[in-house]
Amino acid sequence: REMRVSSFEPEQGFYSSKVLAPWIEQVNEKLSAGNAFKLYPGSILGAPPAQAELVKAGVADVALVVPTYTPGLFPLSGVVEVPGLVESGAKGADMLNTLAEEGALDAEYADYKVIALFTTPSYRFLMADTEVRTPADLDGLKLRSPSKFGSELFGMVGASGVGIPAPQVYENLERGVVSGAVWVMDAYRTFRLNEVAPNVTNTNFIAQPMAVLMNKTAYDSLPDSDKAVIDEMSGRATAEWIASVIDETDAVNEAAFREEGEVTFIDLTDEEKSAWNAAFAGAADAWVNGQADTAAAAAALERARAIAAE
Amino acid sequence: MSGLLLGGVGFAAAIIMIFLEIPVAVALGLVGIIGSGLIIGFTGTVAIGATTVWDSLTNYTLTMLPLFVMMGNLAAHSGLSTKLYQSMSILIGHRRGGLALATIGASAGFGMISGSSLATTATMGRIALPEMREAGYSKSLSAGSVAAGGTLGILIPPSTVLVIYAFIAEQSIRDLLLATAGPIALAVLLYCLAIWVPIWLGWSVAPQRARAEGDERRDVVKELLPPVGIFALIMGGLYSGVFTANETAAIGAAVVLAYGVLTRRLSVEGFLSAMMNTAMTCGALYLVLIAANIFNFFLALSGLPFSLTGMFAGILDTPMLVILLMLLIYLVLGTLMDSLAMLLLTVPLFVPIAQAAGIDLVWFGIFAVMVVEMGLITPPVGMNLFVLKAVQPDIRMTELWKGAAPFVIADFIRVAIIIAIPALVVWLPNVAM
Amino acid sequence: MTGSAAKRIISNGLLGLAGFCFLFGAGVTVVDVALRAVAGSNVPAAIELTSLSIGLGALLSMPVCYAQRTHVTAKLLSELFPRWFAYPLGIVGAVASVVFAALLLWLSGSNALSRLGSPETTADLGLSKPLLLMVVAFALGVSLVAATAGLFFAMRTERNRV
Numbered sequence: 042r043e044m045r046v047s048s049f050e051p052e053q054g055f056y057s058s059k060v061l062a063p064w065i066e067q068v069n070e071k072l073s074a075g076n077a078f079k080l081y082p083g084s085i086l087g088a089p090p091a092q093a094e095l096v097k098a099g100v101a102d103v104a105l106v107v108p109t110y111t112p113g114l115f116p117l118s119g120v121v122e123v124p125g126l127v128e129s130g131a132k133g134a135d136m137l138n139t140l141a142e143e144g145a146l147d148a149e150y151a152d153y154k155v156i157a158l159f160t161t162p163s164y165r166f167l168m169a170d171t172e173v174r175t176p177a178d179l180d181g182l183k184l185r186s187p188s189k190f191g192s193e194l195f196g197m198v199g200a201s202g203v204g205i206p207a208p209q210v211y212e213n214l215e216r217g218v219v220s221g222a223v224w225v226m227d228a229y230r231t232f233r234l235n236e237v238a239p240n241v242t243n244t245n246f247i248a249q250p251m252a253v254l255m256n257k258t259a260y261d262s263l264p265d266s267d268k269a270v271i272d273e274m275s276g277r278a279t280a281e282w283i284a285s286v287i288d289e290t291d292a293v294n295e296a297a298f299r300e301e302g303e304v305t306f307i308d309l310t311d312e313e314k315s316a317w318n319a320a321f322a323g324a325a326d327a328w329v330n331g332q333a334d335t336a337a338a339a340a341a342l343e344r345a346r347a348i349a350a351e
Numbered sequence: 352m353s354g355l356l357l358g359g360v361g362f363a364a365a366i367i368m369i370f371l372e373i374p375v376a377v378a379l380g381l382v383g384i385i386g387s388g389l390i391i392g393f394t395g396t397v398a399i400g401a402t403t404v405w406d407s408l409t410n411y412t413l414t415m416l417p418l419f420v421m422m423g424n425l426a427a428h429s430g431l432s433t434k435l436y437q438s439m440s441i442l443i444g445h446r447r448g449g450l451a452l453a454t455i456g457a458s459a460g461f462g463m464i465s466g467s468s469l470a471t472t473a474t475m476g477r478i479a480l481p482e483m484r485e486a487g488y489s490k491s492l493s494a495g496s497v498a499a500g501g502t503l504g505i506l507i508p509p510s511t512v513l514v515i516y517a518f519i520a521e522q523s524i525r526d527l528l529l530a531t532a533g534p535i536a537l538a539v540l541l542y543c544l545a546i547w548v549p550i551w552l553g554w555s556v557a558p559q560r561a562r563a564e565g566d567e568r569r570d571v572v573k574e575l576l577p578p579v580g581i582f583a584l585i586m587g588g589l590y591s592g593v594f595t596a597n598e599t600a601a602i603g604a605a606v607v608l609a610y611g612v613l614t615r616r617l618s619v620e621g622f623l624s625a626m627m628n629t630a631m632t633c634g635a636l637y638l639v640l641i642a643a644n645i646f647n648f649f650l651a652l653s654g655l656p657f658s659l660t661g662m663f664a665g666i667l668d669t670p671m672l673v674i675l676l677m678l679l680i681y682l683v684l685g686t687l688m689d690s691l692a693m694l695l696l697t698v699p700l701f702v703p704i705a706q707a708a709g710i711d712l713v714w715f716g717i718f719a720v721m722v723v724e725m726g727l728i729t730p731p732v733g734m735n736l737f738v739l740k741a742v743q744p745d746i747r748m749t750e751l752w753k754g755a756a757p758f759v760i761a762d763f764i765r766v767a768i769i770i771a772i773p774a775l776v777v778w779l780p781n782v783a784m
Numbered sequence: 785m786t787g788s789a790a791k792r793i794i795s796n797g798l799l800g801l802a803g804f805c806f807l808f809g810a811g812v813t814v815v816d817v818a819l820r821a822v823a824g825s826n827v828p829a830a831i832e833l834t835s836l837s838i839g840l841g842a843l844l845s846m847p848v849c850y851a852q853r854t855h856v857t858a859k860l861l862s863e864l865f866p867r868w869f870a871y872p873l874g875i876v877g878a879v880a881s882v883v884f885a886a887l888l889l890w891l892s893g894s895n896a897l898s899r900l901g902s903p904e905t906t907a908d909l910g911l912s913k914p915l916l917l918m919v920v921a922f923a924l925g926v927s928l929v930a931a932t933a934g935l936f937f938a939m940r941t942e943r944n945r946v
């Protein structure tokens with residue numbers, strides 16, 4: 042049967058074209074005759090926050106899910122949002138997969154067959170006019186809010202968050218409603234923010250957790266040979282492959298924009314980096330206190346810190 | 352039944368139901384729910400239906416719609432729209448179709464503060480229709496100019512649809528925005544003709560008044576100050592970055608409310624009735640939006656739009672055929688689908704085709720947005736016409752279609768012109784590089 | 785006559801509440817913009833407050849739309865040939881509306897029930913999502929009642945209206 046893979050991104054978007062499409066191609070080659078995955082990109086099957094529900098209900102058989110879009114459903118996956126923990130996709134994938142292997146994430150993914158858990162690289166400050174070097178440079182500025190927790194973090198450095206849907210960030214940066222946004226490098230490609238926010242600083246701000254999840258019943262109803270094919274294409278190895286694609290694309294994007302010279306990269310010294318860590322020192326406690334089960338959150342955070350330090 | 356066939360049957364069923372006067376929301380919703388159920392089973396349909404209801408109700412961008420409608424109602428009840436149209440009548444009422452021209456101009460102006468065709472039509476419908484009727488304009492002409500004026504809102508920045516196209520097609524937003532200038536100017540020009548020609552032919556009525564003299568004209572300019580001032584205030588706040596395009600509607604409604612209260616022109620009864628009218632209109636509109644989303648989901652699921660791309664295989668070496676076929680597809684889909692949904696569904700499929708056929712992607716973006724917007728006013732089913740019907744229920748459907756016809760012809764001519772002279776679109780972005 | 789008085793009071797009550805929701809949503813946004821411009825601070829969860837209150841407003845006005853049958857409708861045949869078509873098509877439309885209202889209630893109701901106990905909350909205010917879904921389902925239930933009333937009114941009055 043044809044199995045639907047849902048992506049909230051357009052077909053040409055990064056995760057649709059470089060993660061889901063290749064995954065589908067590789068799996069389809071090995072599945073038994075008559076079974077195949079097909080990509081439904083561009084939020085055709087539902088809005089970004091609805092993806093977890095859609096895959097759980099079987100509207101999609103597989104979906105790209107952003108766990109933080111549905112607060113409460115995947116609480117501990119959000120640990121990677123604590124600033125300073127995740128630098129690269131590789132580190133983020135390692136962190137989430139270790140937590141999963143140790144059972145910390147069992148409860149939150151109990152309803153799904155997990156294909157892959159990974160994260161974005163750390164978000165960068167993409168600013169219109171301000172060259173951000175120290176936390177004080179953000180004082181009094183308005184920034185596009187990535188999430189409620191992100192706005193809380195802005196508050197720690199005297200900035201405030203303005204809620205703006207992703208496609209409208211460009212216009213609002215251009216008109217000066219906000220002076221900047223936090224995002225991955227790919228926002229320059231996907232949302233053309235390089236045209237209006239050409240100053241980039243990487244302070245190891247939050248990272249976004251991501252998951253590719255499969256409907257449990259759909260998986261269970263497959264013949265064993267097909268289950269084996271999917272098992273082989275899921276778990277830590279797949280997450281590491283995805284992370285490598287993420288990191289490589291990030292690096293290629295950065296190199297291309299450095300080469301072009303129209304974007305200003307503000308490279309921080311070690312001293313400046315530690316100033317950022319100090320500014321967001323309260324972030325970890327804020328994250329833990331924001332979770333329903335603070336004990337579990339504190340334990341996950343401690344483990345995540347240990348993995349970050351490895 | 353294959354998904355594809357089901358998609359086609361569902362599409363036809365919805366159109367038939369709409370003609371049998373089943374409410375648009377009910378027709379689209381029933382086909383969407385039953386069709387989806389046949390394709391993915393009813394457990395999945397429950398999830399998709401429920402998430403669609405929730406997502407439509409809590410969609411932040413959609414909040415503009417009730418708030419702009421509220422602004423329109425408050426403007427009508429505090430006498431602002433009467434003021435605006437009476438003043439314009441004195442200033443340009445001696446010209447043929449003067450108020451209809453003013454309506455196109457006002458819609459274009461409204462397009463600068465709103466990114467939504469539906470919001471523009473709903474608001475201008477409330478403001479302009481009663482006033483044009485008061486001045487003796489035929490209903491068809493009044494309705495046609497509001498509905499057509501509303502389609503300008505999406506081409507004139509801010510335009511969410513164009514920005515989304517830029518992401519999907521990986522084109523510069525700046526280039527695309529510059530590329531709208533030619534087509535917008537062309538639209539205004541052609542819409543003037545769409546107003547004049549039927550008047551000359553005696554198909555629509557637009558009484559001309561005697562030219563007002565010096566003093567009266569001077570006095571009336573003063574009268575224009577409040578509406579123009581309020582518009583300038585909102586434009587100023589939007590373009591200087593005080594608020595976002597999404598927040599504009601709330602600010603607009605608040606400013607008009609403040610004007611009504613401070614000048615004591617808005618009575619308590621007027622205020623209450625403005626709020627209730629807003630709710631009445633929005634209940635109907637949200638039902639249509641929810642149902643349209645479920646219907647779009649069903650069409651996507653059926654694979655109908657995907658299969659359309661197969662039709663282009665043999666004609667890629669003749670760009671003109673590619674363009675004409677896309678035009679045809681957009682017009683057919685445009686009968687029932689919402690413009691944003693249509694672009695989201697088709698642009699990822701059509702951009703590679705356009706590229707393969709050697710069509711400039713900035714040009715193609717403008718073309719796609721224009722053609723999709725045409726769908727909003729092409730009979731039989733056009734969302735802008737339906738919105739007008741929701742705002743002013745006593746207008747007859749036949750009058751709406753008759754009124755829209757000249758503007759549809761104007762749109763066809765506009766599309767033909769940009770096909771014949773692509774430079775009208777791509778010249779400015781190329782020069783500005 | 786008491787029936788029509790009750791109808792008017794309920795309709796106006798719902799529309800009034802809906803209007804209040806829209807006004808509240810606008811108010812939150814205006815205060816948020818003002819605070820941002822003047823004091824460099826925000827209304828907490830402004831976007832969510834606006835979206836939720838306006839969504840609630842839309843939801844509350846739906847029953848009135850069903851009961852008074854002010855749906856967006858392409859009335860072609862009954863405008864051209866009112867004697868033949870106005871009554872039967874009015875009934876067809878009202879019956880279809882009842883079916884649609886029932887389907888929407890079924891979708892939302894069974895989904896809300898299946899999600900009871902889920903820990904999901906809204907992003908900014910932290911409101912319980914299952915609870916909010918129940919509110920939506922309840923309002924759609926009121927819509928079904930209103931659609932049935934609309935059908936009843938259509939059968940009784942449509943003939944006289946022609």
Ligand code: NA
Nearest residue numbers: 462465504507
């Ligand atoms: Na616009």
Ligand code: NA
Nearest residue numbers: 686726729732
């Ligand atoms: Na149409």
